[in-house]
Amino acid sequence: MFKFSRASKAKPDSQFAETTMVTAGGSTVAAGGFQRDLIYVSFKDTLRVYGVPFEWLDCLVITYPDREGNERVQIQLVMRKWSGHLMRYAMALEHQLVQCLDRYEPHVDHSEYEWVWRYGDDCDCPFPDLPAPAEWAQKKVANNVRGTVAPAQPKPMPPVAAKAPPPADDKDFDLRDIFSDLKPEDLRKR
Secondary structure (H helix, E strand, O other), X not given: OOOOOOOOOOOOOHHHOOOEEEEOOOOEEEOOHHHHXXXXXXXXXXXXXXXXXXXXXXXXXXXXXXXXXXXXXXEEEEEOOOOHHHHHOHHHHHHHHHHHHXXXXXXXXXXXXXXXXXXXXXXXXXXXXXXXXXXXXXXXXXXXXHOOOOOOOOOOOOOOOOOOOOOOOOXXXXXXXXXXXXXXXXXXXX
16 A cells, blocks of 8 residues: 555756856856755845745746856746836845845855846736837936936845835836936946
8 A cells, every 4th residue: 555665766857957057266066956946045035034025026047058068047037016116126136136145155156147037927017018209219318417326335135034114005106217317338337
């Protein structure tokens, strides 16, 4: 009735095959299941600390070889529920995730990770269509008038026990205003 004698060894899932990653010191470490689990733990920990609802975002970790044969790590943040407020802080969230990973694994260079934002089919984005060309011209003029604004310094991650305030209701938030201050040179600073 029950077979207690021998358990068969589970076959490795080819989707999560063991790979290697280059560390800050130039050596390599395994980027298989352990690395994925660490990224997922860091993702969940960061969302919890900052009070971002878990049902808004999902995280997928993909490894692939680059041209030189080194394994690259791509972290896909999938927006499952639309939040313009969250999109305003997308770069800050990535920065905090890297800091969390650095605390867990100081010997791995996490700055080489590739970050990708994706949007689920049912995320209910209120902006399904692009605005008219005149609106882009109007934003361009407004950006030139504003001048250069000094970039905000990232805040340190609060202690794990800290409770973040609940997210603000952002129904009236306009996504087009999120990126209105960005300039091409700001994007190349990564």
